[in-house]
Amino acid sequence: MNILKILLPFLYRVAKSVGTTVITPVLEKSAVKTLAMDSPIILSMSRLIAVGFAGVMLKHFWHGGINGWPDATLGIATVLALPVMNAIQRANPDEVVALTRVLLARIGTPEPSKFDDHRSD
Numbered sequence: 001m002n003i004l005k006i007l008l009p010f011l012y013r014v015a016k017s018v019g020t021t022v023i024t025p026v027l028e029k030s031a032v033k034t035l036a037m038d039s040p041i042i043l044s045m046s047r048l049i050a051v052g053f054a055g056v057m058l059k060h061f062w063h064g065g066i067n068g069w070p071d072a073t074l075g076i077a078t079v080l081a082l083p084v085m086n087a088i089q090r091a092n093p094d095e096v097v098a099l100t101r102v103l104l105a106r107i108g109t110p111e112p113s114k115f116d117d118h119r120s121d
Contacts, residue, residue, distance in 0.1 A: 026044055027044065057078050
């Protein structure tokens with residue numbers, strides 16, 4: 001009984017610190033969103049989705065391995081999801097729109113083929 005009185009507070013502190021460490025990556029970082037709610041803990045849905053997707057990808061890679069560049073690229077994008085979301089949340093809306101336009105312009109304008117005669121088939 002005496003050891004239980006010593007062990008119980010220790011286990012409580014360990015569980016509390018582990019729980020805080022686990023939940024920290026998915027907490028909302030925006031002060032405006034946090035102050036708008038009447039709750040001590042606000043979870044960010046985008047962060048929750050990114051962490052969940054990372055867990056699914058980790059399970060897939062663990063069981064099936066990385067099978068080429070598509071899997072590796074998806075893994076890299078998953079790892080970079082949270083830092084990119086942090087950067088976009090802190091950026092000016094005009095900067096985000098400009099970045100989106102640049103990315104879409106690079107994706108949307110492929111080089112024409114030298115075999116293309118510009119006739120419809």
